[in-house]
Amino acid sequence: MSVPDFDLSTVGVGVAQESCSQANSSSYLLPEMLPFGFCSGCGHIKIAGYLDEALRRLELPKNKVVLVTDIGCIGIVDKYYDVNAFHGLHGRVITYASGIKLANPDLTVIAIMGDGGAGIGGAHLLSAARRNLGITLIVANNFNYGMTGGQHSCTTPLDAVTSTTPHGNLEAPLDLVRTLQPSKPAFLARTHVFAEGQVDMLVEAIQTPGFALVDMWDLCIAYVGSRLALNKSAIEGMMDELDMPAGVLYRGTRPEYSAAWRALYDEKGARTPPCLLQVTGGSVLDHKVGIILAGGAGQKIRSAATLVGTAAIMSGLKATQKDDYPITVRTGHSVSEVIVSPDDIYFTGIEDPDITVILAADGLAQVARRLTKCSPDARIYVDEALADSVQTPGRVVPLPFAQTAKRVGKLTIAPVAIGAVLAREGLFPVHIFEAAARAMQKEAVAESTIAGVRAGLELG
Amino acid sequence: MIEFIEGNDAVVRGAIDAGCRFFAGYPITPASSILVSMMRELPPVGGIAIQGEDEMASIGMCIGAAMTGLKAMTATSGPGVSLYSENVGLAIMGETPLVIVNVQRQGPSTGSATKGADGDILFMRWVTSGGFPMIILSPENVQDCYTLTVAAFNFAERYRAPVFLASQREVGLTREAFNYEHAWAEAPTPLPRPVAAPDCVYEPHACPTPDHVSPMSPIGGPHLVRYTTSTHDQRAYLTGDPDVIEHMTNHYRRKILDHAEEMGIYEYDPQRGADTLIIAYGVCARSARGAVKMVREKGGKVSLLVLKTIYPMQRRVIKEAVAEVSRVVVPEMNMGQYVWEIRAMAPGKDTIAINRMSTTLISPEEIIAKGGLL
Numbered sequence: 138m139s140v141p142d143f144d145l146s147t148v149g150v151g152v153a154q155e156s157c158s159q160a161n162s163s164s165y166l167l168p169e170m171l172p173f174g175f176c177s178g179c180g181h182i183k184i185a186g187y188l189d190e191a192l193r194r195l196e197l198p199k200n201k202v203v204l205v206t207d208i209g210c211i212g213i214v215d216k217y218y219d220v221n222a223f224h225g226l227h228g229r230v231i232t233y234a235s236g237i238k239l240a241n242p243d244l245t246v247i248a249i250m251g252d253g254g255a256g257i258g259g260a261h262l263l264s265a266a267r268r269n270l271g272i273t274l275i276v277a278n279n280f281n282y283g284m285t286g287g288q289h290s291c292t293t294p295l296d297a298v299t300s301t302t303p304h305g306n307l308e309a310p311l312d313l314v315r316t317l318q319p320s321k322p323a324f325l326a327r328t329h330v331f332a333e334g335q336v337d338m339l340v341e342a343i344q345t346p347g348f349a350l351v352d353m354w355d356l357c358i359a360y361v362g363s364r365l366a367l368n369k370s371a372i373e374g375m376m377d378e379l380d381m382p383a384g385v386l387y388r389g390t391r392p393e394y395s396a397a398w399r400a401l402y403d404e405k406g407a408r409t410p411p412c413l414l415q416v417t418g419g420s421v422l423d424h425k426v427g428i429i430l431a432g433g434a435g436q437k438i439r440s441a442a443t444l445v446g447t448a449a450i451m452s453g454l455k456a457t458q459k460d461d462y463p464i465t466v467r468t469g470h471s472v473s474e475v476i477v478s479p480d481d482i483y484f485t486g487i488e489d490p491d492i493t494v495i496l497a498a499d500g501l502a503q504v505a506r507r508l509t510k511c512s513p514d515a516r517i518y519v520d521e522a523l524a525d526s527v528q529t530p531g532r533v534v535p536l537p538f539a540q541t542a543k544r545v546g547k548l549t550i551a552p553v554a555i556g557a558v559l560a561r562e563g564l565f566p567v568h569i570f571e572a573a574a575r576a577m578q579k580e581a582v583a584e585s586t587i588a589g590v591r592a593g594l595e596l597g
Numbered sequence: 598m599i600e601f602i603e604g605n606d607a608v609v610r611g612a613i614d615a616g617c618r619f620f621a622g623y624p625i626t627p628a629s630s631i632l633v634s635m636m637r638e639l640p641p642v643g644g645i646a647i648q649g650e651d652e653m654a655s656i657g658m659c660i661g662a663a664m665t666g667l668k669a670m671t672a673t674s675g676p677g678v679s680l681y682s683e684n685v686g687l688a689i690m691g692e693t694p695l696v697i698v699n700v701q702r703q704g705p706s707t708g709s710a711t712k713g714a715d716g717d718i719l720f721m722r723w724v725t726s727g728g729f730p731m732i733i734l735s736p737e738n739v740q741d742c743y744t745l746t747v748a749a750f751n752f753a754e755r756y757r758a759p760v761f762l763a764s765q766r767e768v769g770l771t772r773e774a775f776n777y778e779h780a781w782a783e784a785p786t787p788l789p790r791p792v793a794a795p796d797c798v799y800e801p802h803a804c805p806t807p808d809h810v811s812p813m814s815p816i817g818g819p820h821l822v823r824y825t826t827s828t829h830d831q832r833a834y835l836t837g838d839p840d841v842i843e844h845m846t847n848h849y850r851r852k853i854l855d856h857a858e859e860m861g862i863y864e865y866d867p868q869r870g871a872d873t874l875i876i877a878y879g880v881c882a883r884s885a886r887g888a889v890k891m892v893r894e895k896g897g898k899v900s901l902l903v904l905k906t907i908y909p910m911q912r913r914v915i916k917e918a919v920a921e922v923s924r925v926v927v928p929e930m931n932m933g934q935y936v937w938e939i940r941a942m943a944p945g946k947d948t949i950a951i952n953r954m955s956t957t958l959i960s961p962e963e964i965i966a967k968g969g970l971l
Contacts (some may be wrong), residue, residue, distance in 0.1 A: 148841075203816055205661075208826075216823075216834060221816045223664065224825040225657070226683050232654040236661025239645050240619060241817045244665075261657075264650035398647075402640035409637060414774075416600045443772065447601050450774045456601065458772035463711060464626065484878075485771055486958040595715035 157177060165192040165199065170217045180330040180356035181211050184277050188247070189218070190358030191339035195245075202245045205234040207258075209251035210284045210357075211277040230267045234272045242271065242395040245343060252278045252467050255313060256291030266317040269347040269393040275339070276313060279355035287360025294379065299360070310379065313352045314386050323347025325387040329354035329376070331369035332383060341385070346393040412577060420452035420565040425478035428486035428558075429507075431500030432551065438496070440578075441551035442473030444586065445564075448573040449477040452565035457485045461503065470499035473584060477564055492562060493531075494554045495519040519560055521552075534561075536596050542589065549589030556593020567594060598777035604742040604769040605672075606781075608698055608762065609634040611746030612670050615787045617696070618644035619662035619669040621655040623677065623706060626710040627766040628700040631672035652680035655733040656697070661682060662800035663693050664824055666815030668750055672698035675717045676707065678724065686725035689849055691824050692802060692810075694753035694760075694790070696746070701765035703956050713766030715879050715930040717939075721761045722908055731854040732756065732860060735763040737882040739773040740780055745862070747784040752860055756852055757810050763907065765930070767880040767958060795819040801833045805846040808855040826896065857909035864903040865918055871898035873970060874922040876915070876939055878904045880958065881928040881930050887961030892970045899970055910938060916944050919943045926951060927969035928959045 166189050175181045187297050192202065202220040208227035216220035221244075226234045234248040255276050263369055265272060281299055282288040289299040289306050292313070296305040314325045324345040328335050330353060342349035342461040354376070356367050367375075376383060428445065432438040439460045446456035457476045463469040491512050495501045498516040501523055515531030524535035536557055542550035543563060552574075559567050567590065574586040598604075612620070615752040620639055622632035631649060639646040645662065649655030652673060661667040673681065678699050688695050703709035703786035704716045717917045721733050725765050732752050734745040742764065749760040795801050799820035800955055814820040823833035829845065830836045866889070877885035882903040902918045904911060919925055928935040928951040936950040951967045953959050965971055 164855060200819065200821055201817060213835075219821065221821055222823045222825075223816070224827065225660075226687055226826055229653055229657045229684070232657025233650070233661035236621070236658035236663075237665045237816055238661075239658065240662035240665035241666045241815075242888065244817045258649050261654055264654065398645070406637075406640035410643045411598070411600050411777075414601060416599060443601065450599060450601055453898070455774065456772075458601075459767075459770065461711065481886075481891070482773075483883040484958065484961050485767065485883065486960060488960060522606065575875070 163193050165219055166217050167191050167219050176358045178358040181277055184353055185214050187335045190336045194340055197245050203237055205230050205248040207250050207254045209253050211249055211251045228254045231261040235270055238271055239395050247273045249275045252290040252292040253282045265348050266322040267322040268394040269322050269391045271346050273342045273349045275351045275353055277355045278352055281357055281359040281361050283357040283359055312381050318387050321389040321391055323389050324349035326385040327352040328383050329372045334511055414451050418453040419569055420454050422479055422564055426491045428475045428492045429490045429504055430473045430494045431504045433472050433497030433499040434471050436496055437548050437551050438471040438473050442475050444573050445475050446568040447577055448565055451573055452569045454588040455482050457482050470503045472500055472503045493517045495523055496550055541592050544591045545588050546585050552586045552589025553593040556590035557596040560594045560597020600775045601772055602775045603772045604739050605630045607739045607742035607775055608746050610846040611743040615750035616668045617670045619667040619854050620646040621649045621658040622672050623652045623655045625674045627770050628672045646827050652677045656684040659695055660688055660693050663695050664816050670696040673704045675704045682724050687826050688759040689729050690826055692757035694757050696749045696753055698759050698762045700769040709956050714954055715765055718934045729849050731908050732760040733763050734905055735878040735907050736768055737879055739775045743780040744784040749790040751785055754790050790799045800831045802831045804848045804864045807851040810852050853909050860906050860950050861907040861909055861911045865947050866901040868898050868900050871900040873924040874900040874918055876902045877928055878907050884959050889966040891961055897971050906936045915942050928964050939959050
């Protein structure tokens with residue numbers, strides 16, 4: 138990159154005063170806050186003036202405009218404006234702006250951050266473009282972290298010397314516009330503080346529904362100016378060299394997110410009705426019983442366990458249910474623990490299960506440790522094919538669950554086993570279990586569950 | 598009216614009934630079902646729900662929406678709280694009402710995603726740089742998940758502060774009978790957000806006395822609203838004035854601590870002549886109740902203090918309860934956290950910590966044995 142001599146007069150130390158004079162009655166700047174606290178000659182002063190000019194042209198009601206900023210020198214800019222101002226954490230400017238816009242889509246939300254914020258908040262930048270949420274984002278892009286001593290940023294050109302690249306920058310600069318363009322947001326533009334037409338560009342960005350980015354190349358007089366000597370021709374030379382041209386580079390037509398969200402959810406949304414249970418009573422159980430259903434993925438263990446708990450509650454008992462399965466839900470074990478009791482259930486663990494139902498080898502492996510230590514009164518109902526693998530001092534009851542389920546219908550192995558357990562254990566009347574199935578499941582599924590339970594009763 | 602639902606489902610019902618109208622979250626076991634349910638349940642009541650691109654975005658959106666006038670909630674687990682940390686600090690600094698559900702799991706780090714623990718208690722208490730008081734409520738069952746969520750929203754709005762609901766896998770994903778009538782009877786009346794009068798000169802952080810909490814005004818409403826992450830005055834302008842800074846830092850502290858007893862939710866069950874007190878919260882309170890029942894049935898004596906408000910600390914009731922006994926037993930599903938707070942308040946007492954972080958629950962029998970209760 139060519140590095141022309143830095144000429145202070147081209148950027149003008151007098152810009153602050155120039156902006157001061159703009160704070161007349163129609164201004165969106167607060168006269169009592171001026172002059173700006175930026176370094177004399179800092180490009181942020183120009184950006185602040187361009188934004189004021191754009192707002193004056195748009196004549197937006199001040200209380201309907203929100204300026205959202207984050208950390209970095211540009212982050213102090215909000216205090217000079219007579220609009221709502223939200224000054225948040227480094228790189229998170231888009232997240233606050235998104236919450237504000239989603240909560241009140243009538244607001245004009247303008248976010249300003251530096252290249253530092255764009256880097257640390259990169260995921261938010263990508264997501265904002267993907268959503269096309271109606272925020273205007275101005276990146277005051279001055280290629281370094283000016284607030285903390287001129288460290289390199291995600292837009293620092295290759296080879297540039299900064300305080301953290303003392304021998305030259307080895308990281309390629311990010312092209313913000315090209316990075317976002319594949320997501321087809323509403324408006325993507327690039328310009329620089331010495332150019333002309335920024336105000337037109339900002340006006341169009343703010344007026345555009347959807348996400349609008351203005352990548353405003355900027356001058357940090359404190360660190361970059363002294364090293365790279367940036368002025369109008371130098372910045373334009375840099376744009377040519379990096380193949381990052383100025384102008385409005387993309388206009389998209391995707392619907393704005395907050396409006397699209399409301400339209401979609403208004404049309405499709407409905408609350409899930411509660412599944413209220415009729416407590417009819419009917420259980421004669423007089424003690425707490427811990428039940429483990431140990432099976433494998435795809436055996437509908439969890440829904441069977443929920444039916445056991447539901448039926449217990451309908452019959453007047455208390456019940457708790459806990460499920461355990463690997464994060465890869467379609468493979469491996471599925472183990473549900475259900476406690477039923479006539480009294481309040483405080484401790485929800487089952488260390489010594491009263492009843493264990495084993496329907497798959499994966500489930501058995503999960504409960505094997507507890508079965509070796511269970512009491513001699515424990516009943517272990519196991520599919521006959523797995524009976525030899527069970528090691529326990531408890532009473533093993535091998536039954537042909539799989540074979541019976543094969544005859545009754547798809548996904549009935551758990552109901553078959555529950556039918557056999559109910560026949561022998563009498564936790565609550567079978568007709569309440571059938572009523573639970575009808576209350577909780579779709580009709581065809583409930584019929585299949587009931588067929589399974591009835592077949593299981595015959596095994597008992 | 599009874600439903601057989603999980604604790605996380607009850608949190609969703611409580612949030613909606615409390616007036617929550619904005620939710621943003623990022624999927625994480627064992628909190629994901631709250632996000633999934635909110636996506637479905639919130640829009641039909643006029644609320645907004647969204648899955649953020651990460652945890653920082655989710656809590657950031659909540660803070661933006663909360664300042665724009667909506668009651669907001671997010672939900673995560675321990676690793677997500679790590680990522681929330683910076684924005685919890687922002688919510689304290691900006692006095693943003695926000696409910697954060699932490700369905701804790703076994704840690705540290707990724708830990709056991711599908712297993713429970715109470716390992717984040719002191720982490721939530723000291724979650725922010727700078728170190729300011731937090732409000733933390735801990736449910737022990739499905740009913741609490743509803744009532745404490747409503748209480749969390751009320752405290753968040755009343756004190757303009759982030760509030761943690763310290764749930765965990767063993768509460769959030771355990772299914773139990775949920776009784777609507779009991780929930781409605783026990784839950785506090787949802788507090789509408791106090792809002793500044795339209796014609797007033799609005800100062801976002803007005804606090805003539807340090808403990809005073811001023812009403813809010815939504816961004817986009819009748820006043821221009823300022824908000825800042827930086828040390829600020831009552832108008833939300835950056836300040837370096839030590840007197841103003843001292844006033845504001847006292848404000849963040851005293852608006853919580855001076856009102857600690859107003860936030861006291863606990864159950865104290867003393868037994869005359871008992872020499873031992875169990876202090877428990879969360880899922881361990883269930884085992885503690887089981888232990889107390891067994892001890893008393895066998896003729897033993899023991900007192901019980903179940904804390905649902907774990908922060909701000911309920912110093913008066915803890916001191917009173919501790920004064921009656923010579924021994925205090927504190928079971929926790931971590932390596933010993935809240936017990937240090939209790940020890941500091943129980944000088945000269947024999948304080949026994951019962952801890953377990955094996956992914957299995959502490960049983961009533963274990964409390965009886967290690968606590969020497971029989």
